[in-house]
Amino acid sequence: VYFTITLSLTRSVSVDLNNDTALIIDIPDALCERDKVKFTVHTKTTLSSFQKPDFSVPRQHEDFIWLHDTLVETEEYAGLIIPPAPPKPDFESPREKMHKLGEGEATMTKEEYTKMKQELEAEYLAVFKKTVQVHEVFLQRLSSHPILSKDRNFHIFLEYDQDLTVRRKNAKEMFGGFFKNMVKTADEVIISGIKEVDDFFEQEKTFLLDYYSKIKDSTIKAEKMTRSHKNVADDYIHISATLSNPPFNTGPVWCRFPQKVEGRVASDQELKLTELLRYYMRDIQAAKDLLYRRARALADYENSNKALDKARLKSRDIPQAEEQQQLCLQKFDKLSESGKRELTSFKGRRVVAFRKNLIEMAELEIKHAKVMLTMIYRCLFDNAYAIMKLALNVVTSRPFP
């Protein structure tokens, strides 16, 4: 089974992230071929730094990763929370289903097969929508950030109408990236170990470390829950397929709608809850990275102090040591200052996002439950009506009040 999905999304730009009307970015459509996704990144801008006011470019997932990594490696942005990179499009789950469908085709009835194929397509679409959203959000976070939106590489990403491959990491750089990651995890110990002078950062550190582990756990559990929900919805497909055949011959009655509704509940839950948790888990990791960088800077500063003391003791290289110490202090102060700003706005952002998603999720749950109820009542009424019709067919002269 070979799918080519072209998705044209008429999407409304999300309100919180595109405040800065000077630069509006969205991903209006994307093409999915074989598991490679091509995004169309569309920019509308009033800034003079761009050549045109309105333009689009095709981009692949790897281009986004390149952009993210260059930002992370930019020294200047060490005091900023770099928005987390969008995860790779993951079509594993629908692909597995497709496999199962292909294998089981012989044993299924035509109707069941069609239904399962529809479900499969719906799931593919859901994964697709999710990945488009998460890539879009990444760009919009950048465009709404006062400093990052001015980044040169970001502009290149938006504007360069050729293939970005030539600018992307080559193998050597990739290795460097891996190494850095390894070192970073070891340095988490540094963050927790360092003696903190600033109350604000002390609090943040404790909070973020704890919160990260909790939110990671919640994300995993939410994923499991959503997956179970999807399984239940799928079961209804088989049941309704069997019921619509002889000898049962139930009409489009009672089994089709539980399946549709449960399916929607599952996917809405995933979008509003699981995705929310997943995104903020990654965002908190980015905040932790900021803390790490600051901790490193503090360690460097302390080292430079020690070096200065040593130099003074030995009465040698004092000016260099002093200069070094000054640099370290400056860097540390800069990181602390911007870090504080970033972390405060991060909290605000997080609270707003949670609020929005929790409200939407509750509203959707209510809506689906009401839909389900309506259909059940309709089902009961339809049948009561049928029974009544039969009764009325042979009514005697007795009046029906």
Added chain:
Amino acid sequence: VCVWGQAEPLNSNGQNSLLEEEEEEEEEGEDLFTGSLSVPLVLSLSRSLSLSLSLSLSLFPSVSLSLSLSLSLSLKATEEVSLDSPERDVLLSDGPSPVTPPASLISPHLPHNHLYTHCSFDEMEEEDTPDLFDISILVSDPEKTSMSLFKSPQATVRRRFSDFLGLHGKLATRYLHVGYLVPPAPEKSIVGMTKVKVGKDDSSSNEFVEKRRAALERYLMRTAKHPVLLKDPDLLTFLECSELPRALSTQALSGAGILRMVNKAADAVNKMTIKMTESDTWFEEKQQKFENLDIQLRKLHCSLDSLVCHRKELSVNTALFAKSAAMLGNSEDHTALSRALSQLAEVEEKVEQLHQDQAGADFYLLAELLADYIRLIGSVKGVFDQRVRLWQRLQDSLLLLQKKRDAEAKLHANKPEKLQQARDDIRELEGKVQQGERDFEQISKTIRKELFRFEKERVTDFKEVIIKYLESLVQTQQQLIKYWEAFLPEAKAIS
């Protein structure tokens, strides 16, 4: 409000005979919900009201049967939709039972809808005979009928599982071989019972006991609904007598048990070798249909099992998530958000309970119904096989008769003294053949009737269960709405 109707179309001589051979199976292609039953629609809630309505019916003898269908469509908070499908056979005259006296016309439609065998499980008694299955079940049998067969309107007796099996054994031997569909008893489960006996008080052994209790209740109900079986003295003793002689030979590994297994195997072999020339296409059609139904039911049952399993999983995962969300809420430093997350955790906990209950409904209503019907179809097949066996016996007798007649002809010529003996033999055989033909006739007739009743019962059974299931869904959805609506203001309160 009530609207009267007729039970089914009268045929040409104005009679409504249920023994019709040319009865159309019109409900076959139909939606499960609409059988060929036209019913008077009584929009009331109580049974007693419908009681009095059937009273007046007896004044109109031309209207053959009354079915009162109580379908209350009130849109209150708890949607009560009960579909009591009463019996229709006030005038059912079938075979061995005496003509029901007019007095029973007045009694509410028949034992069936008022005879509910309500099994309530109270406690378990551990007895010291480990081979039998020890469960003590209270069967309360509130019959409001004034049928003369029962001694009192209400009876409560204690029975053991082996008693049920004993009852079934007796009924089977008596009725199966003449073609009646005796409902099969629930199966033994050595694994299940051992867990229970060991005294484990965990949820799985409780579940097992509950499952068994429900199965026994359904079994008894189905047996009691059968008009012929209901009059069986053994069944009546079972339902009423406070002390029952212990049923022996029901143990799985007893001598009798093994004998049963051997017989079953022998029967299976026989079935394969007998080739019957079917003179009546009705039977062929029916057999084919039941084969098909069997397959579909098994498939459906399989899907339902999967549904129950997944819903249970969902319940477990929801509980895990709830705990995790609570921890996250604790960790959150923004007060309003923290409270909202804790509320979310609470909601999810409640939702988990809902999922569990729904899984219970899925199972006890749907899955078990299907399992029952799959076993019932086993009975149906058994009855068909019995008919084939009778036919075989008849053929054998006919063959033997023919041989004897040929032999007699020869003897006539050669040995006149043996003639009398031969003639006697032949006469005996002729009698046997006649009996065999009668038996075959009878069983064919009985089977037709039984299948007809089976079809009707199937429709009503499924209808009832589906309505109950929909009710359970309604319940779940309403609760969901309640919980999420309570949560919404909390989420909105996050500033």
